[in-house]
Amino acid sequence: xxxxxxxxxxxxxxxxxxxxxxxxxxxxxxxxxxxxxxxxxxxxxxxxxxxxxxxxxxxxxxxxxxxxxxxxxxxxxxxxxxxxxxxxxxxxxxxxxxxxxxxxxxxxxxxxxxxxxxxxxxxxxxxxxxxxxxxxxxxxxxxxxxxxxxxxxxxxxxxxxxxxxxxxxxxxxxxxxxxxxxxxxxxxxxxxxxxxx
DNA sequence: ACCCAGGTGGCCC
DNA sequence: GGGCCACATGGG
Numbered sequence: 001x002x003x004x005x006x007x008x009x010x011x012x013x014x015x016x017x018x019x020x021x022x023x024x025x026x027x028x029x030x031x032x033x034x035x036x037x038x039x040x041x042x043x044x045x046x047x048x049x050x051x052x053x054x055x056x057x058x059x060x061x062x063x064x065x066x067x068x069x070x071x072x073x074x075x076x077x078x079x080x081x082x083x084x085x086x087x088x089x090x091x092x093x094x095x096x097x098x099x100x101x102x103x104x105x106x107x108x109x110x111x112x113x114x115x116x117x118x119x120x121x122x123x124x125x126x127x128x129x130x131x132x133x134x135x136x137x138x139x140x141x142x143x144x145x146x147x148x149x150x151x152x153x154x155x156x157x158x159x160x161x162x163x164x165x166x167x168x169x170x171x172x173x174x175x176x177x178x179x180x181x182x183x184x185x186x187x188x189x190x191x192x193x194x195x196x197x
Numbered sequence: 198a199c200c201c202a203g204g205t206g207g208c209c210c
Numbered sequence: 211g212g213g214c215c216a217c218a219t220g221g222g
Binding site for chain 2: 016019106121126
Binding site for chain 1: 217218
């Protein structure tokens, strides 16, 4: 995987925080069109320019800052992203978690998708599906992560596909049965809550 | 006119 | 350690 692709994946992981992917695509396209393809470009761009380019992905002031902080952090430790990602996962993960704007899901997404290491990514869909299907209830991020990781072959391709299947299943179910009262997976499902008329 | 989207940091107790 | 809130655009 080339440097540009890795960079786009890492930036996308940050930009997609609590945001629909279609909006992230616009922001990435803006960055690409404007020639900001490497972390060194991100680091050099003015804050207002960065904000304008990532605006379609929402939380644009926060995210512009997150991209800059990330770029500065990585380039402070390596000459380029690929080199930074070569470090062992046990070093890489805590290091990423220490960066402002990068939480557990974003860190794990970067490690799984950009570095291609077997680190299981837990997201809102994973938590919702697994807990509603009774595998665990309200587990912490790390508990849910360990639960899944310990039951799958330790390979990044497997983690990647499993995660994709969870997301696809959740979305498919939402489209297929909107507002189904007994739906165990549905986002808009409000078990035990009073529904507004 | 709502509700939602593959989170995170800050603050509070 | 958990609960609540701000952050913001685009689509249904």
